[in-house]
Amino acid sequence: MTGTFSKFKSDQIPAYLLALLLIVSLLAPVLPLQDPLLMDTASRFAGPSAQHLFGQDEFGRDILVRLIFAIRNSLIVAFAAAVLAGIFGTALGVLAGYSRGLTEMLAMRFIDIVLCFPPLLLAMLAVTLYGPGPVTLIPVLAIVFVPSFTRVAHASVLSVRSQDYVEAVRSMGASNARVMFSTILPNIAGPLIVQFSFTVAVTVVLESGLSFLGLGVLPPAPSLGLMIGTGRATLAQAPMLLVWPCAALTAMILILNAFCDDLRDRLDPKSSKIRGQ
Amino acid sequence: MFWFLRRGFASLIMLWVIVTLVFMSIHFVPGDPVELLLSQDGGSADPATVQMIREDLGLNRPIVEQYVEKLKGLASFDLGRSMVDDSSVSAEIARRLPRTLELIGLAALISLIIGIPAGIYAALHTGRSFDRVASYLAGFAQGIPVFVLGTLLILVFSQMLKLTSAGGFVAFSQAPGKHMLLLLMPSFSIGIGLAAIVFRITRASTLEVLPLDYVRTARAKGLGDRRIVLHHILRNALIPVITIFALQIGSLLGGTVLVEYVFNWPGLSGMLVSGVNARDYPTVTGVILVISALFIGLNFLVDVLYGLTDPRVRK
């Protein structure tokens, strides 16, 4: 029923595009690209040329190279945050769902508290607390997304904990940790993977918003949000300076979203039909 | 009744935890409200003066003492006074909150007006060109970040077409028309992403009720399409839409930072941002407290409603 929901249901274009993004991002430092920080102020705002396919920015840096590195930075931050959130959130959710009682109560209240803050505000507060930059950004974004993993893990554990195979392993005298991580976890992996891909997509949006406000990735490092923020100022001189990062960011988010939809249809057909936390 | 009290009590405890967390974290943030107050645009603060003003504001007292003071104030619903201009934080929030709510409200309205009809129509014509185009558009609308959309709207509508102001705010009482006009672009920026979500849920839940017996029966009885949509499909398909929608609205509270920034809309988020920038402790704690309280209140309300309708929840 829900399978018909995805717009890219039958094709795998998003998966291929995502793979392309990941490969280019991963290999960016070893590809024969110019240094994204290399300035050439004499030819600032220069249009496209053979050396600079997309032209040059306000410091004369190569826009294409900066876009590639910006996507790379974005994905690094997003994946790192999603991995951290995934590990902690899942551990908390499994623990809460498996042990019930006080642990469950405390864990669920904790995530309720985190959920009380709109993500962007929580991130802003933390960034002012510890200063902007990826070192702050990653743990902060991780905290923002811990609750969603906890909820998914918790709900899934509740639905499998009383099933026969779990009972069977337990009655064979397996330790709690063993039951939780070797028996339950593999059985709830589907929804968690979907949640992971979803977290990556949302983190990209959040990171770009923070960078747009000057609170995320710091100059001179390239970042799409930052490029959009500065591109607004030079709209008259070089409109493409705004258009390129806007297009790149939107495209990246679209690819990630489409991939998420696709993945959910495959791995977690029962999950809610709605994207949302 | 006992369940109800327990749930209410838990909400209060959560508020207390939030106040404590925010209070402690903002006080340990580097940056001093007094130094900032005296150092604008290259002014330099004389350390002795800073010291005196800090004393005046009670910032020199032990943090625990300040914390207890804060809690006492909150118990009597007093959010304190701004350290920057000594204005009442509660009064300022009372002025700003409606503006943010207004923004969210219109965005919600826009999203429903676009999302629900489009969703139903697409579901009734799955696979047809409207469905496909609308689905692509929805994917696009969900993908484009609000600050990108906002920037583009300003570029097109106010810079190029000169149809409307680039942003800003005029009180409704002063100029109702202009007020609504200024509200339009920011609400649209938020509403369009929301509309995509509404569209998707509406479409999906309509698809789910379509094959159900009562819809088939209604169709078999020869009822007109319009009646079926209104009476049978809409009523049943909208339940998930409303649930999800309420959650989305909740998360929009205070999530309007970027839009308020891009369109110069003086709402609650903007107040928080400038509060954080000026390290104005009472403003920051006040705004966060109000946003969280609203959010917790909303959750509590949903819980109570569920509890009333479904006794099993009340365990």
Next chain:
Amino acid sequence: MIVNRRDLLKYLAISSAAAALPGQLFAAPAAKTLRVGLSTYPSHFRPWINVGYAGQLVSALINRNLVTYDAKGQLVGELAESWKRENDLTWAFVLKDVKFSNGQPVTSADVKWTLEKIAAEGSGAYMRDPVTHVASIEIVDDRNFKLVTKEPDVTIPSVMAYPFLAIIAAGSTDSQEQGIGAGPFTIVSAEKGVGISLTASEHYFKEGLPSFKDVQITPYADENLRVAALTAGDVDLIDYVPWSAMDTIEKDANLKLDAMASGAFMYLSFNGSGVFKDPKLRQAVAFGIRREEIVNTMFYGRGAPLAGVPRPSVSPYYNKELANYWSYDPAKAKALLKEAGYENGLEVSLLATSQYTMHSGIAVLVQSHLAEIGIKVNLTMPDWATRVTMGNRGVGDFAVQGIGIDTLDPDAAATVIDPSLTQTFLRSRNFEVPGLTDLLQRGRQEGDEAKRIALYAEVDKLVCDNTSFCGLAYRATGFARAKSVSNLELLPDQMSPFSATLFDKLALA
């Protein structure tokens, strides 16, 4: 068909109908109201505390100083009719017959009250330091008073022209924070972050001024939005025009740009607790920076290199030779590094803020320029609030700074060039420039202009040699206005934003 296409279109039409209404329908400007788009909403209206650049503009509308600068940069009386130096320590002032905006006359007692309020301990007043040089204020009669300084001080009249030294009616700050000033307008209503409405004062002392009745100020913190508001016709005048937009505004037939190529300036300050204790290394930095590039990149050519001590070019204290002392010389910079024993490179940290592009952009440029001469620069760029605190605590080996010095008196530069003053975030610290403090002290006391010029030439030489301050670039100060607004008179150099009379003659067509 269940919901037919027409219904759908109807829904869409409802939601988009409102969007099609032309903005001008509602935005018809009220006659005789000047609408100003301001860069920042002043955080408060207290008259003597530095609320920054935008705050000073508001203050200039409601308040008046004793003295001000005219369009040529000469000191002229504003509330004061005249003044003269009676002896080394005494300045006699005569007030004009003028009134505060509530109709009450401006008297010597009001001046005395104002200066005492400023000098009070913990007043937080921007000008508290120089005002405390005044030992006593003697009231002769309602319009005559004398200022007696503790030591000879020739800067008194220019001090009185400083921003945030407005004369306020005695006791009036008790009932409203801004008090009652003698400016051409009064505040009718103000709402934080939303706008300030002002109306003309009927008691303003200049004949026929102001020429329009109301001022409506709307803050637009985002610079692009501020420009957009002007282009869209929402406001008549904006301050702090972003440099990137200046060209476009200049080309726009409906708009007029007023910009001064040398406005406030950007510089580096050094912390002597690390490697920059060695003046050779500070000099190496100063010689290793391409200032033209900063002007072109950060300010779109709207500015000028600052390669010496900041002295307005109209001032007699301007010294052409010393003004270009640190012109780009990488060979010399490398030689200096070698002399200091760092020929194999050096690693330092630079404090800036990510909140303002001109700070972060300059930090990035400085980083790349210094890399060329072998200095590796690590950037520390927190938000502004954290940066101020870090600066006050002495974080970083050197820091990017921006300031507008608001007088033509040569003593003004002391605040950025003398590292021995109170340690604050905007000047160098933890090292000494032998003899500098002493020279500056003599400069303040010297009454003879020729001798004063010689003294400040010595000061500048000392600063250049020791590099207690490293100038980078002047940045242009710009206002942009609709063609309907006329008679905006910019003062020389960076004075305009700090002028109390900038908007005085402004007229609306």
